[in-house]
Amino acid sequence: MYLLLSILASTLIFIIFTLVGKYKINTLQTIVFNYFTAFSLGVISYSQPIHTQDIIQSKWFYGAIGLGVLFISIFNVMALTAQRNGISVASVASKMSVIIPIIFGLFAYNESLGLQKAIGILLALVAVYLASVKKRTETGFALKGLWLPLLLFFGSGVIDTSIKYIETSFIPDGDIPIFSACIFMMAGLIGVGFISAKAIQKQFTFDKKAILSGFILGIVNYYSIYMLLKALDAENFESSTIFTVNNVAIVMLSTLVGLLFFKEKLSTKNWSGIAIAIISIILVTLA
Template sequence: MWYVFFSVICSVTVSVVIKLAKKRGVAHLHLIVWNYPVAALLTAVLLKPQGNGFLDPNLPWGLYAGLALLLPTIFICIAYAIQYSGIVKTEVAQRLSLFIPLLAAFFLFNEQMQASKLCGIAVGLIAILFSIGWNKKSNTSGKGKAFYALAVFFGMGIIDILFKQVALYKAVSYAYSMLIVFLLAMLVAFAFLGYRLFFKGERLAAKAVLWGILLGLFNFGNILFYMKAHQALSESPSIVFTGMNIGVILVGAIVGVGLFGERLSLFNKIGLVLAVLSVLIIAYL
């Protein structure tokens, strides 16, 4: 369970780094770009992926391309969701995005699904509405800002589907696929940054690089410890699933409210409770 604990801490710390960097004047894109060189380097050094090179005909380039575009794009949405909606709501959106691949498995890949899983998904969707949805007092500006949290919910779900499809290619190791995806995402992110630097006249500050490296370390730590948790508890995947998702939701709520003074309405609090309940239903019923 220590691997799950460390993965939860790293995951929430990613949000904290994004929030603190923004307060110190670091633009979201300038921060996120440096996450990918760090992720690619650590994947190569720590996971030591084995592959036959980029010309290997078994490589699923279509999936890689989709992930390379989505990863930096949704990461930017995560940063804006944290800025506008707060850490608590953004973490809920990320964690409950697990319903997207579950629904895809049922509707697109014709997998059987138990009634309890459908019940858990239904509770989770209600949790999303209560956590990041709008109430009658919301104004137009508020609705526009909530878009980022919804983009995180759907985007992270699609990313999860693509990574699961990548994992099905047994001829290519998953670590090697991760390395290629991180390298491609790095190229996409630097293309975004190059546009902002050369066509928008923005300037790159050294502090953006330093904060970005810190972000990359914790983001990769989240991935590494999560993988190790599944390896250590291979016979109890539901424990990893439950511990990770509920852990991030609860720790994110403590950090968001306790450290950053985020305010939650009654509907938001009900949404948090429903989010935890939905994870428990899916894992154990």
């Protein structure tokens, strides 16, 4: 159930960003309001009294700070990759990164890798590529431009791997809400820094609509992380299974939503990717 809710919430994030672009709402301001909304939800969801000193002294605090920096940094890398290399390149680079936490889980936690699971993971990578790929509108891009997709690939993988490591090693069950809140607070503060820099350069115009879009996005964003952490905490599934099913299902569901609600056209490769995604999820889950 936690995994299913994480997939739904993560898919909603893509839908909200699509709508933000469609209605020309300021994306950066939406993101900043989203982080502070998510932070507030984490504080409200925390059942224990909040003592700043205890939080600072907790084993996971510096990990939360690092993840906050990564969250907003990798988002900006994703935006640059989409602008310079194309949306398809950005999508494939971010989703293919699922292989990093999978490999980490196999070696760090001695998770199982039978033939069926290995085939499922390989099929998942193929499915992500086929479901994401779009027709090229240009002849290609220079090799020197590969550093952005590579940075996005490794950055996205490091985020997922770090979440799993910190959740496993340092976070008690009851601390998941406040841990998530600290991640979002740090990301939000960095976002405020970006906006302040724009204001100093006289490039800032306040967008009232960003408050509502950021509020909605913040609720969805918080629960996408919270539910993923709860899914990773479950004893029934290994992290390699969780990450494979999570990423592939998000690509599959997002593709279908784009088809049904945003009238996006799917190629034969895209449909093949969706079919392979279903097979890979079945293989990995049953393994």
